[in-house]
Amino acid sequence: MGKLMRKIAMVGAGMSKFGAFPDKNSRDLFGEAFINCLQSIDKNFDVKDIEALYLGNYSSDLFEGQGHLAPMCAELAGLTPKPALRTENACASSGIALREGILAIASGMHDLVLVGGVEKMTDLPTAGVTDTLASAADRIFEFHAGVTFPGLYAMMGSAHMAKYGTKKEDFMLVGIKNHNNGALNPFAQMNKSVADIMKSKIAKAEKQGKPKPAWKDEMDFLHDLSANPYIAYPMRLFDCSLVTDGAACVVLCSEELAKKFTDTPIYIVGTGQGSETFAIHDRPSLTSLRSARSAAQMAYKMAGVEPKDIQIAEVHDCFTIAELIAMADLGFWKPEEVAQAVRDGETALDGSKPLNTSGGLKSKGHPVGATGVAQSVEIFKQMRGQAEGKRQVKFDVECALTHNVGGSGGSCVVHIYKK
Amino acid sequence: MVDITNLKVYTKDFLDGIDNKVLYGSKCQACGNFEVPAKVICTKCQSPDLELVEVKPEGKIAAFTCIGVGTTHFVQKGYSMKKPYCVVIVELENGQMISGQLIGGDITYDENQDPLIGGKPIKVGAPVVGEYEEYIEVIEGKRGGRQEKKRCRLVFRLK
Structure with a gap:
């Protein structure tokens, strides 16, 4: 138990630009990601080699009025009549599609599969998006009490503040860090630092002849309730991930096949998945997710590595508090130490353990069903020294991790990568 | 059996x-x-x-949030960024927990940007007591027509 019977290689990885695209639907976004992924494969690849599609998608049914996306995307990729499966575990939908693709190869069922994720979120008005996301929470016991998705994580935030003395400023520092990384990522939805966003707001006010805002620096800007209001106290606008359209794809195959396509495959050496109670009020702790702890343990054990061996990670920062909780659930720091680690810059691009070099869900964007695979795309690039611009880390990445959470933690999937 | x-x-x-x-x-x-x-x-x-x-719907606040961007139902009730509502997780006498709205006045923010309800601070650990708020649910009939049903919601108030 807990072993992969074959070694799994990732030989291609690509994504669409993330953003709000009124003129593009799921089909278009998946097409962009698929082409971007094909272009990343070094040699000898033929789409006929793909044996099946595993596609993560949370709720095209509610977002677009279109269900059953897997055969639609398979058709686009020229796979018809091959098997095409959609996985749905809220925001972990495509992390779990990745796991299913890995299991298919490890079992010997397939030798080469395409794994994707897609979500088109921006067609609905804000209240519709809020309701659709909230349907991943407990409808009867949470939604009816008025809880929204930001509200669920905000409640975890209030408990974290009371238990560990975490400050609202610590949440802000996570957001600033992720925007700094996203500013360097051409695929990011908000590829601007918080400082640049502040400056452009000042410039806009001046241009419109309005009084010039008196923000001293980015922290001062983030403290201004009119510029950065509470969406759900203590989570403000700049603590929340974005509403995003986007897609991502990776190609997985057996170790033997990988050599045909590239000299530098990235191996997935550990996979773990866990679950947590549906409503957060049923949990023994409001500041940790058992789904994440158990998924991480499973993945670490399978990979034969420890938290200290992980050099970079993409973690599920749907809200800034979620990154702090992940830092402890993955064993990188103790829960009482996570805020200090952020203050000390340990998780920044030039820190001891860079987290979310892509900009994370906060800045890169969070098309929920595409997020898990998009995290793998970033790891693929970083480990091969191919991250665009200045966000490539300055050291060789031998071991990395992705952490993808569904809902308020009801699902979590963790993967570990090696060269 | x-x-x-x-x-x-x-x-x-x-x-x-x-x-x-x-x-x-x-x-x-x-x-x-x-x-x-x-x-x-x-x-x-x-x-x-x-x-x-x-x-007994009575206990202390284990976690809370004041929501500015609410669900459709709460937006229809008149809540907004300017008029947020508070949701709490209440730890009951024996440690079990339940979620519900905290009522008792408008939500405002103090000089530290921490929330007050009806002028009183909302804090983890604060004692609360539950009450039942009546409302009318309108149910659409399967063959057209509408039915009204008297229902209740469990809400909490600071003690």
Whole structure:
């Protein structure tokens, strides 16, 4: 138990630009990601080699009025009549599609599969998006009490503040860090630092002849309730991930096949998945997710590595508090130490353990069903020294991790990568 | 004894309880596990042999949030960024927890940008007591027509 019977290689990885695209639907976004992924494969690849599609998608049914996306995307990729499966575990939908693709190869069922994720979120008005996301929470016991998705994580935030003395400023520092990384990522939805966003707001006010805002620096800007209001106290606008359209794809195959396509495959050496109670009020702790702890343990054990061996990670920062909780659930720091680690810059691009070099869900964007695979795309690039611009880390990445959470933690999937 | 085709307790029993202004937990007759809100199967031993037990809706705040961007239902009730509403997780007497709205006045923010309700600070650990807020649910009939049903929501107030 807990072993992969074959070694799994990732030989291609690509994504669409993330953003709000009124003129593009799921089909278009998946097409962009698929082409971007094909272009990343070094040699000898033929789409006929793909044996099946595993596609993560949370709720095209509610977002677009279109269900059953897997055969639609398979058709686009020229796979018809091959098997095409959609996985749905809220925001972990495509992390779990990745796991299913890995299991298919490890079992010997397939030798080469395409794994994707897609979500088109921006067609609905804000209240519709809020309701659709909230349907991943407990409808009867949470939604009816008025809880929204930001509200669920905000409640975890209030408990974290009371238990560990975490400050609202610590949440802000996570957001600033992720925007700094996203500013360097051409695929990011908000590829601007918080400082640049502040400056452009000042410039806009001046241009419109309005009084010039008196923000001293980015922290001062983030403290201004009119510029950065509470969406759900203590989570403000700049603590929340974005509403995003986007897609991502990776190609997985057996170790033997990988050599045909590239000299530098990235191996997935550990996979773990866990679950947590549906409503957060049923949990023994409001500041940790058992789904994440158990998924991480499973993945670490399978990979034969420890938290200290992980050099970079993409973690599920749907809200800034979620990154702090992940830092402890993955064993990188103790829960009482996570805020200090952020203050000390340990998780920044030039820190001891860079987290979310892509900009994370906060800045890169969070098309929920595409997020898990998009995290793998970033790891693929970083480990091969191919991250665009200045966000490539300055050291060789031998071991990395992705952490993808569904809902308020009801699902979590963790993967570990090696060269 | 438990009928093999029917559970003893259903979600509706809990919801009917709220409509009748009673908060129900479930006591497992097999292992003694006590859960609030009432479950349909014991989550500890999976026995369906549960009894509903009335619980006092009283406890302390374990976690809270003040929501500016609300669900459609709460937006229709008049809440907005300018008029946020507060949701709390309440830890009841025996440690079980439940979610509900905290009522008792408008939400404002103090000089530290921390929330107040009706001028009183909202804090983890603060004691709260539950009450039942009546409302009318409009149910669309399957063959057209509408029916109105009197219902209740469990809400909390600072003690």
